[in-house]
Amino acid sequence: MQKRLLAILLVIPALVMIVLFFIVPLGASVVGAFVVGDTYGLGNFSKSFELYSSDMIFTLLIVGVSTLLIGLFSIAIGGYLTLGENQRAVAVLRWLYRWPMFIPFIVVGQILRTFLAKNGLMNNILVSLGVLTPLQTVGFLDWRGIVIAFVWKQTPFVTLLVAGAMASLDRSTIEAARNLGASRLRILIEIVLPQITGTLLVGLILSFVTMMSVLSVPLMINAQSPTMLTADIAFRINAHGDYGVANALGMISLLLTAGVALIYLRQSVKDRS
Numbered sequence: 001m002q003k004r005l006l007a008i009l010l011v012i013p014a015l016v017m018i019v020l021f022f023i024v025p026l027g028a029s030v031v032g033a034f035v036v037g038d039t040y041g042l043g044n045f046s047k048s049f050e051l052y053s054s055d056m057i058f059t060l061l062i063v064g065v066s067t068l069l070i071g072l073f074s075i076a077i078g079g080y081l082t083l084g085e086n087q088r089a090v091a092v093l094r095w096l097y098r099w100p101m102f103i104p105f106i107v108v109g110q111i112l113r114t115f116l117a118k119n120g121l122m123n124n125i126l127v128s129l130g131v132l133t134p135l136q137t138v139g140f141l142d143w144r145g146i147v148i149a150f151v152w153k154q155t156p157f158v159t160l161l162v163a164g165a166m167a168s169l170d171r172s173t174i175e176a177a178r179n180l181g182a183s184r185l186r187i188l189i190e191i192v193l194p195q196i197t198g199t200l201l202v203g204l205i206l207s208f209v210t211m212m213s214v215l216s217v218p219l220m221i222n223a224q225s226p227t228m229l230t231a232d233i234a235f236r237i238n239a240h241g242d243y244g245v246a247n248a249l250g251m252i253s254l255l256l257t258a259g260v261a262l263i264y265l266r267q268s269v270k271d272r273s
Contacts, residue, residue: 033247044248058226063211066150073155078162079188101156109220112149116140145221150211158203165199205264
């Protein structure tokens with residue numbers, strides 16, 4: 001009895017934190033999304049679609065493209081870590097690819113803002129190498145910069161999951177395929193990848209959710225329209241004090257994210273049945 005009471009006392013602070021800082025704000029946002037003046041209705045949602053429908057599509061495209069590229073890069077890096085024969089290159093890659101994972105998004109936005117600008121570090125290096133002339137330089141502070149930031153930041157996280165799943169596979173099937181003359185690419189696609197699909201989906205969905213909630217990157221890199229929903233939410237609050245539309249946009253983002261999670265849950269249930 002005393003052990004059970006002690007366990008409850010240890011859990012209570014964490015539960016209080018979750019309720020106060022997650023459950024209560026979520027409930028207030030859901031209720032606030034339907035408050036229109038002194039009544040309840042869908043006015044905030046209709047206004048959100050009227051003003052920001054293009055931003056919703058832009059957000060889905062940006063996050064979708066970024067998720068696809070993250071998956072491809074994660075498979076490529078994890079595959080080389082698992083199947084690569086140059087041990088020195090594998091060791092360097094294993095040490096190098098993880099670094100972006102420890103950098104906050106706000107720092108990523110600031111770094112790439114100075115790196116991808118028309119007169120930024122990337123173009124200055126290309127000009128100094130004679131690859132481009134100053135008149136040929138092009139800035140990437142638009143949707144391309146957001147995609148680059150998301151892919152560079154989230155690929156290490158997904159790669160860590162994918163590489164771990166690949167390392168835990170039975171090596172006998174891989175060695176048997178090698179003995180039969182299969183290339184590393186064919187082994188990766190036909191043998192390794194089907195066995196780690198679940199882990200890959202988990203990493204991609206977590207990355208999708210994370211990218212949907214990032215504010216600093218679109219604000220720092222893409223200062224034009226269309227932009228992502230997080231920037232629209234901040235704009236409605238800071239410029240207009242319009243918490244109703246901001247809450248409605250948050251609800252729409254939540255539903256978009258929940259739709260992706262639902263796809264994964266349905267696939268998981270289908271695989272287990």
